Amino acid sequence: MTELSGTERRNIRQGLSVSIVLKQDQRTGKLTDGIVKDVLTKAPVHTHGIKVRLESGLVGRVKVIHT
Structure with missing residues (x-):
């Protein structure tokens, strides 16, 4: 099974279980788990x-996609 990359928009959709890093946690790298409600990045890759x-309303960048 291949690891899906959180840097590619095509791998992320509503309802997916992911771990994100919140803005205030970028220094520590602390991850927060949740379910994707909206994809905010418009670019195909970031x-x-x-x-x-x-x-939950929290906003952050995807680091792990749970499959």
Whole structure:
């Protein structure tokens, strides 16, 4: 099974279980788990991860996609 990359927009869609890094956690790298509500990044690729809004309302960049 191949690891899906959180840096490619095509791998991320609503309802997906992901781990994101919040803006305030970028220094520590602390991850927050949740379900994708909205994909916010318009570009097809972003080196730091695609920005999403979780169903909880938190916004961050995808680091891990849970399959």
